[in-house]
Structure formats: C-alpha cells, structure tokens
Amino acid sequence: MAILAFIQVLFYCILVSFVIGKRFFRKEYIIAVILFSLIMAGLYSYLDIFGSLLIFAFVFAMFKYTYLKWIPALYYASTVMIATILIDHITTFIMVKIFGVSTTFIETYGIISSATLLHQFITLIIGFIFITFWKKVTIRIFEKDTDDRNLTRIAAFLGLFTYAIYFTMIVYVRLTGNQNKLVLMNTMYLCIYFIIFAVSLSFLVYTFRKRFEMREKEIELNSLQMYTEQLERNYNEMRTFRHDYINILSSMSEYITNRDMNALESYFNDNIMRVSQKIRDDDFKMRGLSQIKIPEVKGLVSSKLITAQGKGIDVVFECPNEIHYLNMDSVLLCRCIGIILDNAIEAAEEVEKGTVRVGFVEFEQSVSFVVWNTFRDTGYKLFQYFEKGFSTKGENRGLGLNSLKKMVDQENNTQLDTVIEDGFFKQEIVILK
Amino acid sequence: MIDVFICEDQKEQREKIARYVSNYIMIENLDMQLVLTTADPEGILAYIKESNRPGLYFLDIDLNHEMNGITLGSEIRKIDPIGDIVFITTHSELTYLNFIYKVAAMDFIIKDDVDSVQSKIVSCLKVTNERKQVMNNTSNKKFVQKVADKIISVNYDDIMFFESSPLHKVVLHLDNRQVEFYGKLKDIEKEYEGFIRCHNSYVVNIDNIQEVDLKKKEILMENGETCYGSARMIKAVQKKLEMSVIE
Secondary structure, eight states: OHHHHHHHHHHHHHHHHHHHGGGGOSHHHHHHHHHHHHHHHHHHHHHGGGHHHHHHHHHHHHHHHHHOOHHHHHHHHHHHHHHHHHHHHHHHHHIIIIIOOOHHHHOBTTBOOHHHHHHHHHHHHHHHHHHHHHHHHHGGGGOTTOOOHHHHHHHHHHHHHHHHHHHHHHHHHHHTOOHHHHHHHHHHHHHHHHHHHHHHHHHHHHHHHHHHHHHHHHHHHHHHHHHHHHHHHHHHHHHHHHHHHHHHHHHHHHHHHTTOHHHHHHHIIIIIHHHHHHHHHHHGGGGGGGGBOOHHHHHHHHHHHHHHHHTTOEEEEEOOSOBOOOSSOHHHHHHHHHHHHHHHHHHHHTSTTOEEEEEEEEOSSEEEEEEEEEOOOOSOOHHHHTSTTOOTTSTTOSOOHHHHHHHHHHOTTEEEEEEEETTEEEEEEEEEO | OEEEEEEOSOHHHHHHHHHHHHHHHHHHTOSEEEEEEESOHHHHHHHHHHHOOOEEEEEESOOSSSSOHHHHHHHHHHHOTTSEEEEEEOGGGOOHHHHHHHHOOOEEEETTOGGGHHHHHHHHHHHHHHHHHHHHHSOOOEEEEEETTEEEEEEGGGEEEEEEETTTEEEEEESSEEEEEEOOHHHHHHHOTTEEEEETTEEEEGGGEEEEETTTTEEEETTSOEEEOOTTTHHHHHHHHHHHHHO
C-alpha cells in the first residue's frame, strides 16, 4: 500500500511537470517531490482519501512556487486534481470494459499486480493527452499581458469549486453512502453551479459586446483618419494653388502694363482656365462631408467614397445642411449606408466612367440619404435585385438589397425607395425626424 | 399661358438671362411671358400667390437674401406644385440631388460654363412648353401617397401590387421601382376597383396580371414578378379576371 501511495504521488507530480514544462526539472523540485512521496507513503494508511487534500496542497505549493501568483496556481492545481479524478474513472472504465479486470479489488496489502501498473500507465497517457490539450485551450487566459483579471479569477474559482464538489462527493459516498443527503447536496451544488454559469455567461456577453464596440470604434477611427488625410491633401493642393495664383497674377500684371492684349488672352485661356477647371473637378466634389456632424457616419461615408474615387469612379457628395442627428439605431444605420454604398460602388465599377452621387437631403420632417449610381444594365428587373442571394456577379457575393430591405423593415422611422430610371440605380432611405 | 420668372441678385447676369428668355419666346412665338425679373425672392412669392398659374422659374442659388434659391424653390413648390424650377448656379454651389429631391427641379444651369448658358435656357423653355402640351392630353389617374415631406405619385397602370410589411409599412411594387409608405391594405383596396386583396398581406392590381396559378396560389405579373395569394382570396381574383374577359 505504501508503494502504491508512493507511485500515486509520483504520478501527480509527473502530471504537474507536464503543465509546468522545462522549469520543473530542477534540483529543488525533484528533491521536494521525492521527499513528499516518501512522507505520503508513510502517512497514506492513516489519512485514507483525505491524503488527496494534502496532495492538493503540495501541487498548489509547487505551482505557486513556479508562477509566483495565487490565482494561476489555484487554477492549475484544481485543474490537475479534477483531471486525475476524472481520468482515474475513465481508466477504471477502460480496464473493466476492455481488459475485463477490476483494479479496485486487486489492490491488496503488499501486492502490486501488473493490472495496477497497467492502470497507472493508461492514466498517465490519458493525463498527458488531456493536459496538453487543456494547456492549449486555457493558455490564453493566463498570458502575461492579459488585463482581463476578472476572467482569470472566474477561471480559478470555477476550478477550485469544481474540485471541492468532486472531493466532497467522493468523501461523502466513501464515508456514509447516504443517498438522501447526497441528493440534497447535489441540488445545492447544481444551484450554485447555475448561478456561476449565469454570472460567467453574462460576463462573457459583456466582454464580447465591449470587444465588438471597440472594433467598431477602431473602424470609425480609421475612416476618420482617411478623411483627415484627404483634407490634408486638399489643403496642400490649395496651398500650391495659392502660390501659383500669386505668380499668375504678377505675370498678368506684367502683360497689362505692357498692354499686350493678345498675350494676356492666350495666357488667361491656357493657364487660368485650366487651373480653375482642375480645382472644380477635384475639390468641390467631396465638400459636403464636413457638414456631417455624426462621426461614425462621416467616417464611413468618407472612407467608402475616397476608396471609390481611388478606383476611378466619378464620385460626388453633397450635403448642404449640417446633419447632427439621424433618428435611427446607429449600428443599423451604418450597416445600411455601408451596404448601399458598397453596392453602388461595385456597380459603378463595372461601367466605364462610372458615376456615384451621394447626398443627404434635409426636409422639414425627415432626412433622406440618397445614392445614385450608373450600372451595367443587363436587363434584370428591379424585383430580381431584391431576391435573396442575388448578385450580378454570380451567387452569394456580398450583402444584397434583400438584407438591406430586412434591416430597414426593422425600423419604424425609415422607408426605402428604390428606382431604376434614366440609366441610374437610385436608392433613397427616408429617415423621419 | 405660362409665366416665366427670374430671380438673380446680380444685375448683369439677371439682364443677360432675361434677354435670352424674352428673345427665344419672341422668336418661337411661344405661349409664355416673362412676367418678373427680380433680385427679391419675396416678390416672386407675392406674385404667384395672386396669379395662381403654373410657372417656369429660373432661380439663382446665392441670392444675397436670407432665403437662398433652394428655400425659395421649396416655398414656390408649396404654392405651385406643378411649375418647372430651374436653378442657376456655380459649380461650387451645385447640389444636384438636393435640387431634385427637395424641389423636384427640372434642370440646372451652370454659370461657370459661360458658353452653354444660353442653349440651356432655351432647352428649358422648350421642355416646359412641350410638357404643357402633353399635360393637356393625358388624364392624371394617379395613385398618390404622402410620407412626411415626400409625395409618392405613380400612374395606376404602373402598379403591380402592394405588399404589407411589419410596422405598418406597405411596399408598393412597380416595374422599375419599389417604394415604402405607411398605410393599410384595407384602405388601398378602396382606392381603385382594379385593386384586389388576394392575400392577407397582398393587394394586386388586376390590370397587370399575366397569369394566375390556382394550384400554387401564385399570381404572375406582367413584369415577371410573383405576387402571392391565399386559398380563399385568390378565387376572387380569378373570378374578376374572368368577368373582365367576358366584358
């Protein structure tokens, strides 16, 4: 029996070494393990199953010594203990079903049968597989830079609690075998488990939402960054123009003092008209963006339009009135705008010299978001564009009008108006104030 | 007779446009008259409140007045819903979609393109003149709905069917358009005898039905779109169709 206990303790320590890895193989660890195994071998017959509490304490101490922190140590120690209990049961099951031997009855004083050795061996293999897998799953929680301290706490607490339940159950069955009390205890545990489950679930949902919001914010920030860069480019262009403009004026005054009308005329036509044309073409087209005062909408619209401009599409945006508020769920609004603009840009790309006109039109009781785009008319009827999964470029590409319509349908204050007319695909979302 | 108005704050521009307009009316002997050339938007509004005739309006955007061209345009719209509004503007002031959606502008003329101003004015005069003649010939059988500031006005002939959607919205299906408004199918049914309830959430326009499939309970429309019927109600559609064939 003493030797059996010795082997069992060694076995725990091997599992621990799987978790800790290379750092385990140091002098102080090896000595501690051997010493503890010997002590346990001596004490085991007196302690019976309470010996496993001592083992737990030892395992915990080893983890604490390695990781220097309470919470990971608690978590790992409980996990190892749970794992051994579970694996022991699994192995017993395998032994009975496959080899047809029941190890629990073979263990008699002083005899370590080959079956027991086999039992320990299988347990070790399963343990190794389990721990490798477990480490991969949970390693993220305890990465050094995790700032999610609540998560580690919950994990540690769950581990410890689960171990406590296993242990008390085993002890209870071993000592009394009282079924009624066991049922009562089970009920209590189930309740506590349920509460923990609910708490961790809501925590999980909260975390996910936070992460989602963060991602949205990041996208918004990137879009605004793009917009700022565009503004800077425009500003630089303006500055060069102002520089040129002074040069132009001074050379014009030169022609005027010389009364050289012919030269002045040709200079005017060749230089000034051309420069003013260029400014007209480039700068005024996106001017309205500064009127949108809703950051996420401004960011989204500007980034999409700037990208479209980069693709060689003639993009015009207009917004004569300042837009401060749109009476629609912000996330839904952005998704709708995103879908409409993506569709418009994709369609305009397919034709030569594609055009996309985008604008906000403010009325007394409503605001309309309007997008017109040219498209390659392949004879599809409008209702076909609304069919699920429709795309002019084959199946399942992007989010079509179908999903847009579903989104708008969810909102009480919005209506969709879609028209194909004069070679344009025209979309209007009316948002009531 | 169509009244033509010009509202422009710059004297030279105003006179130039007035010259183009009156010359063309005279040469072509159109049934139009240039009644008011002004820098004052209030003047136009006061005039049309009295006259109550459809007009053609050439409006500058920047009027140096608390009212700009677009607000003037929408004020005019309230008094004269069918008149033609043309904006005269610079490239930098051009807000095309706003012109169209806000005041249903007919066209816009860009001042910076000096060479094309005259031809554009002439074409506007022509279009208005032609429109007037067409208007006299067609009867306006139109389905009209108002949503907030927006008026949906479509010919009965173009309507395929109505579909109710959640939150009290109705989707109107045309050949080239799908538009939503707030309403009840129950009320729409009564608008026109050709509108028949074929399903709890569908009203079909019987004039545009191509085929009725009683087995599948589907109604194929002229444009290839499918409208759905219910077992009970689709029979009424079939009956009505048969009756119209006999007639």
